Amino acid sequence: MSEVVDALRVRIYDTTLRDGTQREGLSLTCEDKLRIADRLDRLGVSWIEAGWPGSNPKDAELFARARDHQLTHAKWAAFGATRRAHVRPEHDPQVEALLEAGTDVVTIFGKSSRLHVTEVLRVTLDENLKMIEQTVALLVKEGRTVVYDAEHFFDGWREDPSYALESLTAARNGGASELVLCDTNGGSLPWDVEAIVGRMVRAFSCPVGIHAHDDGGLAVANSLAAVRAGARHVQGTFNGWGERCGNADLCTIIPDLELKLGARCLPEGKLAELTETARELVELANLTPDPHKPYVGRSAFAHKGGVHVAAVRRSKRSYEHVDPERVGNKSRVVVSELAGQGNVHAHAEQIGLSLEDEEARSVVRAIKADEARGYSFDAAEASVAMRIERARPGYVAPFRVLDYRVIVGRDRDGQPTAEATVKVAIGDQVVHTAGEHQGPVAALDRALRAALEPSLPRVAALRLVDFKVRILDGRLATDAVTRVLVDTSDGDDTWSTVGASSSVVEASLEALVDGIEHGLARHARASVPPQEKVG
Numbered sequence: 001m002s003e004v005v006d007a008l009r010v011r012i013y014d015t016t017l018r019d020g021t022q023r024e025g026l027s028l029t030c031e032d033k034l035r036i037a038d039r040l041d042r043l044g045v046s047w048i049e050a051g052w053p054g055s056n057p058k059d060a061e062l063f064a065r066a067r068d069h070q071l072t073h074a075k076w077a078a079f080g081a082t083r084r085a086h087v088r089p090e091h092d093p094q095v096e097a098l099l100e101a102g103t104d105v106v107t108i109f110g111k112s113s114r115l116h117v118t119e120v121l122r123v124t125l126d127e128n129l130k131m132i133e134q135t136v137a138l139l140v141k142e143g144r145t146v147v148y149d150a151e152h153f154f155d156g157w158r159e160d161p162s163y164a165l166e167s168l169t170a171a172r173n174g175g176a177s178e179l180v181l182c183d184t185n186g187g188s189l190p191w192d193v194e195a196i197v198g199r200m201v202r203a204f205s206c207p208v209g210i211h212a213h214d215d216g217g218l219a220v221a222n223s224l225a226a227v228r229a230g231a232r233h234v235q236g237t238f239n240g241w242g243e244r245c246g247n248a249d250l251c252t253i254i255p256d257l258e259l260k261l262g263a264r265c266l267p268e269g270k271l272a273e274l275t276e277t278a279r280e281l282v283e284l285a286n287l288t289p290d291p292h293k294p295y296v297g298r299s300a301f302a303h304k305g306g307v308h309v310a311a312v313r314r315s316k317r318s319y320e321h322v323d324p325e326r327v328g329n330k331s332r333v334v335v336s337e338l339a340g341q342g343n344v345h346a347h348a349e350q351i352g353l354s355l356e357d358e359e360a361r362s363v364v365r366a367i368k369a370d371e372a373r374g375y376s377f378d379a380a381e382a383s384v385a386m387r388i389e390r391a392r393p394g395y396v397a398p399f400r401v402l403d404y405r406v407i408v409g410r411d412r413d414g415q416p417t418a419e420a421t422v423k424v425a426i427g428d429q430v431v432h433t434a435g436e437h438q439g440p441v442a443a444l445d446r447a448l449r450a451a452l453e454p455s456l457p458r459v460a461a462l463r464l465v466d467f468k469v470r471i472l473d474g475r476l477a478t479d480a481v482t483r484v485l486v487d488t489s490d491g492d493d494t495w496s497t498v499g500a501s502s503s504v505v506e507a508s509l510e511a512l513v514d515g516i517e518h519g520l521a522r523h524a525r526a527s528v529p530p531q532e533k534v535g
């Protein structure tokens with residue numbers, strides 16, 4: 001396909017801070033927005049649309065601060081509407097706020113669809129054209145570079161192509177520098193987008209852009225189709241945030257353009273910062289990352305099926321459409337009931353161990369049997385690591401829980417209480433300790449630590465940081481299997497372990513033990529000088 005778009009430069013217009021925040025559940029402070037803008041600037045997008053200055057005090061504050069907040073690569077853009085009907089643009093407070101924002105670039109949206117003109121704005125077709133042309137002309141007269149966003153352009157084209165075209169002509173007559181065709185309702189199909197954008201590219205001498213929404217799941221495809229047809233400006237948001245189903249996801253579009261169409265969107269070398277940028281923005285927005293996002297998700301290059309892993313071990317290209325490092329991501333191998341011995345070998349290599357084939361096969365057999373009993377190793381890589389460690393000849397567990405008891409109750413103040421006792425073998429000594437807490441798992445954790453810390457001081461550095469319980473078959477009520485996932489941290493890294501049992505306490509103990517034993521094993525591996533390491 002790269003011959004179609006030879007030596008292609010596509011400028012990226014990021015609207016995460018404006019259209020992205022129209023996503024339900026996303027609200028950013030002014031400080032968050034500045035930090036996001038800085039991150040996008042470092043990545044090298046061409047424009048950052050900060051917001052709508054006439055909309056709310058937070059956006060007004062952002063533009064006030066943006067005046068002194070220099071970006072090194074990108075240009076700030078302010079977004080707003082055409083003037084209100086039947087008023088001069090210089091008398092429209094919303095247009096005034098756009099000028100006060102003080103950005104070099106102003107993006108104006110206007111109506112291209114007859115439906116929107118007559119039924120939503122409720123003005124004549126002619127008045128709408130004047131609203132577009134006069135608003136753009138005023139902003140240009142005031143020294144702004146105007147990007148014109150033709151809202152509902154593709155729907156408008158389907159209703160009445162000549163009126164849609166007239167709306168663009170009005171913007172161009174007013175002096176707009178770029179015409180951006182918007183698939184505002186996100187319902188267009190790529191072949192229609194390609195054909196219509198191609199006609200507009202041929203009809204106008206200025207650059208044409210695309211702004212697509214994802215309601216039909218086609219925002220990325222529509223953006224690429226537009227570029228194929230000659231669009232050289234792509235609007236979108238990071239992580240695809242946006243109203244309803246979201247906007248075109250720049251985390252997908254940028255690498256698609258660079259790696260598949262041979263285009264250049266970011267400065268040299270910056271594509272490798274894409275994954276880190278996407279994840280930083282998720283953090284700043286306080287949202288949950290989607291691991292399955294193309295290119296930047298944690299699972300984007302995670303191989304689970306045994307057949308896939310066996311193949312990837314011979315040739316990475318066999319199940320990877322691009323080299324993950326090009327976008328700053330990495331390959332991973334997941335071990336589960338769908339694994340073959342290759343998954344276990346790969347996991348062992350990742351943690352610096354090696355196994356004989358028969359040892360790897362026995363780990364696979366045990367994992368498949370355990371998953372049938374309710375374990376899930378997908379999210380419990382440290383439990384896989386422990387099964388690998390334990391399968392190696394000569395591995396000696398640093399401790400073994402011989403037995404335990406937990407008594408739960410309520411104290412005289414009505415508070416829940418739990419007391420746990422454990423008997424633990426450490427080398428050839430047996431230690432018997434107790435721990436108390438409000439909950440049984442925390443009491444057990446305390447008792448276990450009390451037993452281990454005197455002989456294994458490293459345990460003191462390990463902390464239980466998260467604990468998740470899932471009842472696997474609620475219909476069985478008290479007979480249901482409980483799966484427990486525990487996160488343990490040593491302050492630098494965090495790892496997950498799993499236990500499963502008809503008793504929540506037993507499942508928790510198992511996950512706790514894996515978590516602590518893994519912490520000790522990885523510390524021991526890291527402490528062995530390289531020449532002494534075996535496997």
Ligand SMILES: CC(=O)SCCNC(=O)CCNC(=O)[C@H](O)C(C)(C)COP(=O)(O)OP(=O)(O)OC[C@H]1O[C@@H](n2cnc3c(N)ncnc32)[C@H](O)[C@@H]1OP(=O)(O)O
Nearest residue numbers: 052054055056081082083084085109110111120121151184
């Ligand atoms: C496709 C897009 O994503 S466009 C961006 C959408 N984003 C937002 O709406 C977020 C920010 N919006 C806001 O803060 C508010 O809606 C404001 C401040 C802009 C306007 O608030 P209000 O004055 O109370 O109007 P309200 O939101 O109820 O209605 C929108 C008004 O904009 C008018 N309008 C809509 N599009 C345009 C346009 N392109 N040009 C001029 N006016 C327009 C509507 O006709 C309506 O005015 P009317 O009721 O006088 O006919």
Ligand SMILES: CC(=O)C(=O)O
Nearest residue numbers: 109149151152182184
């Ligand atoms: C301008 C814009 O956000 C849209 O048409 O979707």
